[in-house]
Amino acid sequence: xxxxxxxxxxxxxxxxxxxxxxxxxxxxxxxxxxxxxxxxxxxxxxxxxxxxxxxxxxxxxxxxxxxxxxxxxxxxxxxxxxxxxxxxxxxxxxxxxxxxxxxxxxxxxxxxxxxxxxxxxxxxxxxxxxxxxxxxxxxxxxxxxxxxxxxxxxxxxxxxxxxxxxxxxxxxxxxxxxxxxxxxxxxxxxxxxxxxxxxxxxxxxxxxxxxxxxxxxxxxxxx
Numbered sequence: 001x002x003x004x005x006x007x008x009x010x011x012x013x014x015x016x017x018x019x020x021x022x023x024x025x026x027x028x029x030x031x032x033x034x035x036x037x038x039x040x041x042x043x044x045x046x047x048x049x050x051x052x053x054x055x056x057x058x059x060x061x062x063x064x065x066x067x068x069x070x071x072x073x074x075x076x077x078x079x080x081x082x083x084x085x086x087x088x089x090x091x092x093x094x095x096x097x098x099x100x101x102x103x104x105x106x107x108x109x110x111x112x113x114x115x116x117x118x119x120x121x122x123x124x125x126x127x128x129x130x131x132x133x134x135x136x137x138x139x140x141x142x143x144x145x146x147x148x149x150x151x152x153x154x155x156x157x158x159x160x161x162x163x164x165x166x167x168x169x170x171x172x173x174x175x176x177x178x179x180x181x182x183x184x185x186x187x188x189x190x191x192x193x194x195x196x197x198x199x200x201x202x203x204x205x206x207x208x209x210x211x212x213x214x215x216x217x218x219x220x221x222x223x
Contacts, residue, residue, distance in 0.1 A: 001163060002034075002077040005048055007070045012055045014067060015042075020077055023049045031094070033078040035164065036137035036175035037061050038094025061096045062173040074164050076137040089139030090132035096175045098123055100135075103150055104170050111157040114143065115168065118150045119176065126178035126186055127151050134177040138163050 006017040018034065020026075024046045031038050032051065039051035058064055066073055081087065100123065103116040117135070119127070124145075127133060131142050133153065140153040160166035168174075 002075050004066065004069075004071055004073040004075060007067055009067070014053045014058060014063075015050055016053070016066075017048050017050045018075065018077070019048050022077075022079065023047055026079075031080045033076075033080075033092065033094045033137045035061075035063075035066070035075045036092075036094065036134055036177055037063070037096050057096075060098070061175050062099050065173065074167070076163050078137055090134075091180050092134045092137065092139055092177060093180060094137070095177060097126075097177050099173050100176045102168055102170055102172045102174060105168065108154060111160075113155045113160065114152055115155060115165075116146060116150055116152050117174070117176075118148075121149070123176060123178065124149060124151070126182050128182065131182065132179045135174045136164060137175070137177075138165055 002018045002020040004016055005019050006015075008015040008017075016034070016039075020032075023044050026032070026041050026044045026049050028041055028043060030041045032041060032049070033039075034051065037053075037057060039053060039057075041049050042052055043050045053063065058067070066075070078092075098120065100117050100119040103118040105113055105115050108114045127142055127145065129142055129145050129151075133140055133142055133151070135153065138159060140155075140159075143152040143154055145151050155165055155168075
């Protein structure tokens with residue numbers, strides 16, 4: 001973890017100065033994942049490094065609240081993976097897909113906490129049970145999909161003590177990044193499905209309104 005030392009806003013650019021134990025190892029132009037968002041190092045010294053965010057990054061993440069809290073705010077930090085390094089967890093690119101909220105937390109026993117996360121439909125269609133998801137940059141395994149538009153994850157003691165998720169409370173916002181493999185599968189499957197339905201005479205407007213689509217029709221086309 002790291003700690004925000006200073007927040008500066010100049011026009012549409014927000015600069016964060018972050019205290020980190022590995023700051024002296026960084027170089028200008030390198031990437032660091034800050035609570036789930038990949039940001040570029042613009043300067044560094046022995047104790048701190050600085051990154052910049054444009055307005056689009058602030059808009060797509062929960063960083064507006066981080067800017068409001070300012071100095072002293074804890075953030076999750078992870079350096080970029082080098083080719084040839086051991087891969088633990090799953091690929092996290094630092095491309096935030098959206099912001100979700102912690103619906104509830106409950107004690108799962110033996111130091112484990114189970115978090116129920118509320119997410120919109122466009123996020124949920126990329127989530128699968130026992131799949132991977134990143135919350136505020138932390139790679140986690142999905143326990144279950146919830147029928148009420150959400151999913152659950154488990155936080156072990158090491159995750160609670162080594163990340164900002166140890167301070168998580170119900171209602172808190174989280175940056176979310178879904179699994180990149182699932183994104184590609186969903187996108188390509190959607191393209192094939194759209195083309196198949198179009199070839200079968202289903203109009204584009206009907207596709208949008210989900211008209212003229214049934215399980216029987218899909219089965220008839222080989223799905």
